[in-house]
Amino acid sequence: MIEAPVSKDQAAAEPLVRIRGVTKRFGSFTANDNIDLDLFAGENHALLGENGAGKSTLVKMIYGLIAPTEGTILWRGAAVALKNPEEARALGIGMVFQHFSLFDNLTVAENVALSLPRTESLKTVPDRISDIASRYGFALEPDRPVWTLSAGQRQRIEIVRCLLQDPHLLILDEPTSVLTPQEAEALFGVLDRLRGEGRALLYISHKLDEVKRICDRATVLRHGKVVATCNPREESARSLAALMVGSQVKDVKAAADRTYGGERIRVDGLNLPAGDMHGVSLQSISMSVRGGEVLGVAGIAGNGQSELFAALSGEAAARDANAIRFDGGAVGADGVTQRRRRNAAFVPEERNGHAAAPDFSLSENVVLSRHAESGVTRSGFVDYGRAQNLAGSIISSYDVRKAGPDPAARTLSGGNLQKFVVGREILREPGVLIIDQPTWGVDAAAAAAIRQAILDLAARGAAVVVISQDLDELFEISDRIAVIHMGRLSEAKPAGAVTREEIGLLMAGTASGDARAH
């Protein structure tokens, strides 16, 4: 057993990978800030952090997918500048991605053969797969087409691909996110063997229970910085969650001095099956939001946020019309336009292609979400004069910076386009607003403007649901906060009475059963 943070053996040994002062900037955004990290042979090292904490950026640099802006990566003590993943693989670095890059209609053996050097004979591939599978104690039939396999079996193909190159370091990006608990158990067995063979594992996860069970050391990232390196077995899930989400609580406005109207959004036992393989099914979601209230929905990406947004906006209709009620009217079976006619407004997460059509002008984008109201369209014809006037008032009210009088949506910067699509909905004075990731990838000034607009709308009596992965944001604007985990929504708690640690535990799914009751 390796003691944290570094055992005597490790202190003496040369680390396999030594990362020193690595910084990665994308434009003005710093994804990784002065990262130091050591990885030793024979350890399973966890990389913990919330979405957007910079985990993916860091491992992409180790795997040669992107180059660091500053700092050095040392491999066995020698500085390396990896230009591409091929160079990383040549050194002995393998990576298992979260979303598999497999060919569905090809067999297991064919998928593996494609990643082998051209000199390898195709005929020996099935035998080599069976060899590896039996060595690590899992089953994988070389002749099965991939589309007939489960997610766990697909992941094994990716692992076999890596192992055929005999890597010294294996990076696993949230490997259990698509696995059933049983498949995850099998994976842990394989990982233990790999570590026993003296390979280093870098295990990216936000599942604290898993990390406590199988990892020897953990490095926690927050906002692109290393905030701690610890032995996860000696930490509690609570203390790890606190490290992940940051323990200092910001000024949270008191909910008491706000006045609420009647209930405007009511969701009762909403169920929605997953749309595709990577989707999440919503399970008995319930919530109630009053006029003047902002309900924040926290959660780690991929726990059902997009599905919840789709269900609330009408992009995915519920089977039971009564499962969703806006202002008392059953809207569960209604489409988006019908719900808009009930004075509801929706801002999806993706600006380009979902909230706005990138190649359409701003005035045309106004028509897209507001055609249902009288005014912009008249007996089937578009009134472009009116649409341009509306676009103009959105632009001036929300300080949208743009080039030209009526430019295409894609020419706007992310923050300005987000202000535009949020403004487009809020200027309608909706009674119900559902907004997903309102400030994702938006600069601080635009984010503040958008949050202020949301608060102002609520103050005028609207009920608002904000789905966000940014806890700071949720604590800043929400009256109550609920957490979505694996398609289930926790009970909403007053933002002033709940701690970040509690929210963090709910996000990681480690809270006790009563906290998840709904």
Add this chain to the structure above:
Amino acid sequence: MNVQIIELVLVTIVTAATPLIIASVGELVVERAGVLNLGVEGMMIAGAAIGFAVAFLTGSTFLGALAAIAAGMFMSLLFGILAVGLAANQVASGLALTILGLGSAGLAGASFVGQKRESAASLYIPGLSDLPLVGKLVFGEDMFVYTALALVIAVSWFLNRTRAGLALRAVGENHGSAHALGLPVRRTRMLAVLFGGACAGLAGGYLSLAYTPFWSPGMTAGRGWIALALVVFSSWKPWRLLAGALLFGGATVLQLHAQAASIGLPGQVLSALPYLATILALVVLSLRNRRGSIAPGSLGTPFIPDR
């Protein structure tokens, strides 16, 4: 019906199926690489016109066949530059290719209308070719028929047994992943498109050099479209394609015999039989394969490398 008539019917079925086999086996490779080339008809007719012109001027059927292949490849090169090189819309480029082929073939063949020449020579092995029933069928066909069969065997072997064939299927299945693995997506697709063009040109050459040894505008008569349907019909598998082409050829020939025997159905209905058979077979196939799409995953999607 005596043995001679049965043999005659079987031989004509093979003859009718041959251009479909050659053209569709080429298109099958193109589509397995993820490219949808709807210009088969245009490449075929170009091959038919140029093939006949060269064969007529040189007096050599072999040179005519080579010229037909070259004409088809040239046409497919135009398509490849647009659809693979410049990532233009494949449907539009393919349709344009068909229209271009029909027009330019009419122009190139204008002075050859009404000219006649000897049909391509058939194999003759003394003794074997004279065998009853199978003699003419197996040992007395022209070189195009044997080439068609060889193409099916070769393509099937290439796709399923070679590394290059595996790479081609991977490119057609998921060009993003293939690119990430370092496979040359655009080069693979370009070569596949050229192969498809060569096959379509040869199929057209067969029509004007062997099937009906003269040139007339529009002589492909929609065979390029049937070849496209056959690729779907065969669910992108070479051997099924052979069976489908024979089935379609059989329906074409049988309806002619049925018309000659005047069985009391309108001729138009009988002429439509091969097409109805194709539709029926497509429906049956698609009902059988509910789970798991059999079409190449990236079929028809332009590939634009991200770096």
